[in-house]
Amino acid sequence: MKNILLASTSSMFGEAYLAYLMPELKSFFEGCTEIVFIPFARPGGISHDEYTEKVKAAFHPLNIKVRGLHTFTDPTEAIQQAEGFFTGGGNTFLLVQQLHQLNLMEELKGAVEGGTPYLGTSAGSNIGGINMKNTNDMPIVYPPDFTTMGLIPFNINAHYLDPDPNSTHNGETRETRIKEFHVFNDIPVVGLREGSWIRVKAEEVTTEGSRSSRIFLADTEPYELEPGSVLRF
């Protein structure tokens, strides 16, 4: 049974890392004594070890041990045997490049579809979509492929931001960028605001959290979905 949580962000403004998700994670990872952390997105260029330490500290109150995927001699076997996964945020191009280069994207998808709980935040949520074409990140490395796990039948735009009505900046708004995507692609996109997440239990996919989500379909006006709504496209 698929058991997946894809969050827009790891942290809310002014709060501790993962704090707002803690009540969820307790039940989400119930029965897990250790999870495998995938640190490849390296926010701000932090090292794999540093990033893993930060996650270890956050999971300590839940009595769940954390081991970085980069520390296993055989990462494929580590994925197959894991009790649970967490992929943290950072740069999506880097994360996707690493997973493809190490031939781990398909392996991870297989384990999650087989029922191993998967938590993603930000870049770690983007890779739950069909491809990474709705990331906000800078293309600092060239991945061999933009395809991601396709755990859900749509893409996520993490950290979704509404246009600022007072802005005098001429760069594209998030909505314009997603509209440009839909000129060339017909994959639905869920604009996931900070504080919200996608929850998958078996075949049911819902939006959850504190804020509504903005749904973008090709050739359709975007619309809002309240937390608790089922996502069916």
Add this chain to the structure above:
Amino acid sequence: MKNILLASTSSMFGEAYLAYLMPELKSFFEGCTEIVFIPFARPGGISHDEYTEKVKAAFHPLNIKVRGLHTFTDPTEAIQQAEGFFTGGGNTFLLVQQLHQLNLMEELKGAVEGGTPYLGTSAGSNIGGINMKNTNDMPIVYPPDFTTMGLIPFNINAHYLDPDPNSTHNGETRETRIKEFHVFNDIPVVGLREGSWIRVKAEEVTTEGSRSSRIFLADTEPYELEPGSVLRF
């Protein structure tokens, strides 16, 4: 003699398309009766024809005709014979994908290095850099290569934005994204604010316009350069 102008944005807030650049463009394209417009970045998904019409109207007061590159039977020959170029903004991934697929990136580079004047705005400026790894755009298509023309020995971050001290948003700032770039790349990056541009005359490269530029080098604190400064790395 190289003659290049790479602007952060096509337009300033509340102003007509290209209006703030008009005084520059008059002398920049002096002697040109017709320029070739490269519409491939398609902002907001606008068609090549619509985009070209918009540019035609903007160049009309300068008495310069504009023809879209997409209307030539032989675009390679069109590039070789052009009196001047303008590449407009939009999506950099799309622009780069098109130029590589049509085998025009090297052709365009050759013509500009041979002395044909080249104006770029936003995405059209990004392709003047070494590669497109500092674009802010969404990866809505997968280019066969991130390499661009390398008309200048650095990359541009167009529409550069300072961090908003009042933001409660958790997405990465532009500065953080460029720092992540420098974990994996040592190419200098010029954060080009709206209203500023890079000017190349023969071998001299300067920053121009109304605002200072922010310079990012690997392993160095970013610093500001006033308009009129020579860029030497």
